[in-house]
Amino acid sequence: xxxxxxxFPGSNCDRDLAVAFEAAGARVSRIWHKxxxxxxxxxxxxxxxxxxxxxxxxxxxIAARSxxxxxIVDFANAGGYVIGICNGFQVLTETGLLPGALxxxxxxxxxxxxxxLKVVTADSAFTSRYxxxxxxxxPVAHHDxxxxxxxxxxxxxxxxxxxxxxxxxxxxxxxxxxxxxxxxNRRVLGMMxxxxxxxxPAHGGTDGxxxxxxxxxxxxxx
Amino acid sequence: MKAIVKVMxxxxxxxxxxxxxxxxxxxxxxxxxxxxxxxxxIEIALAGEDREKARAKVEAMCEKLLANTVxxxxxxxxx
Numbered sequence: 001x002x003x004x005x006x007x008f009p010g011s012n013c014d015r016d017l018a019v020a021f022e023a024a025g026a027r028v029s030r031i032w033h034k035x036x037x038x039x040x041x042x043x044x045x046x047x048x049x050x051x052x053x054x055x056x057x058x059x060x061x062i063a064a065r066s067x068x069x070x071x072i073v074d075f076a077n078a079g080g081y082v083i084g085i086c087n088g089f090q091v092l093t094e095t096g097l098l099p100g101a102l103x104x105x106x107x108x109x110x111x112x113x114x115x116x117l118k119v120v121t122a123d124s125a126f127t128s129r130y131x132x133x134x135x136x137x138x139p140v141a142h143h144d145x146x147x148x149x150x151x152x153x154x155x156x157x158x159x160x161x162x163x164x165x166x167x168x169x170x171x172x173x174x175x176x177x178x179x180x181x182x183x184x185n186r187r188v189l190g191m192m193x194x195x196x197x198x199x200x201p202a203h204g205g206t207d208g209x210x211x212x213x214x215x216x217x218x219x220x221x222x
Numbered sequence: 223m224k225a226i227v228k229v230m231x232x233x234x235x236x237x238x239x240x241x242x243x244x245x246x247x248x249x250x251x252x253x254x255x256x257x258x259x260x261x262x263x264i265e266i267a268l269a270g271e272d273r274e275k276a277r278a279k280v281e282a283m284c285e286k287l288l289a290n291t292v293x294x295x296x297x298x299x300x301x
Binding site: 057150173 | 235238287
């Protein structure tokens with residue numbers, strides 16, 4: 001598996017994401033935001049957490065219009081796998097690859113703690129290693145994780161089984177407790193919690209590792 | 223020429239920051255505050271003289287970057 005991790009000015013989870021991909025057996029290329037093309041033979045792109053461009057204008061808004069994002073959109077539209085975590089999820093909604101938007105937390109506070117997540121669907125490369133309905137513990141760390149979408153979009157996400165994770169106890173006011181969603185082709189995942197921060201016993205939990213391992217299973221032909 | 227863009231959350235989208243301001247105004251003793259919505263104002267200095275062209279250009283800017291039309295609406299004023 002060849003993974004690409006994007007780096008924007010202000011990204012700060014890029015290294016952790018690269019380490020998590022490597023732990024799942026991937027070779028990782030780090031990709032600069034000013035690049036206009038992706039390395040050849042890339043299997044999956046990771047858009048890391050952080051505060052790209054200082055969260056100016058809206059979280060993820062400037063990053064979503066940076067040169068590399070055009071290449072990311074083309075990659076995803078051609079059926080490539082993309083995971084956006086935290087700020088990466090915000091970038092994915094700003095590009096339009098995922099529907100909805102992420103607003104300021106309902107409690108207005110930055111929330112940084114491990115949270116319980118319910119795996120709503122196992123029908124994706126990212127979630128195939130989990131039992132549907134399983135509860136896992138993954139840390140969140142965000143100020144703008146309050147997912148919102150119109151009722152039509154929510155109905156579609158539900159109807160198509162595209163809600164990947166929900167919060168057991170909602171920390172940010174997100175619509176329908178949504179923590180992560182999938183694209184229509186189930187190959188683009190955006191989620192606010194940080195699986196790369198629960199991928200090594202030293203992190204205090206390893207519930208996030210299966211997400212990266214699941215990708216490995218799909219992307220490495222047996 | 224100057225364009226002023228006002229970006230606000232759409233009606234029906236809960237504005238947690240506006241709610242916090244409303245609460246704080248109540249704490250300060252301001253009665254009768256029925257609602258507060260917070261938005262942003264963006265001033266754009268533009269070259270050229272044609273107001274209609276400027277407006278069209280700023281509208282494209284709003285659609286592409288300045289507003290997230292999933293949750294926000296915008297108003298443009300050209301001075």
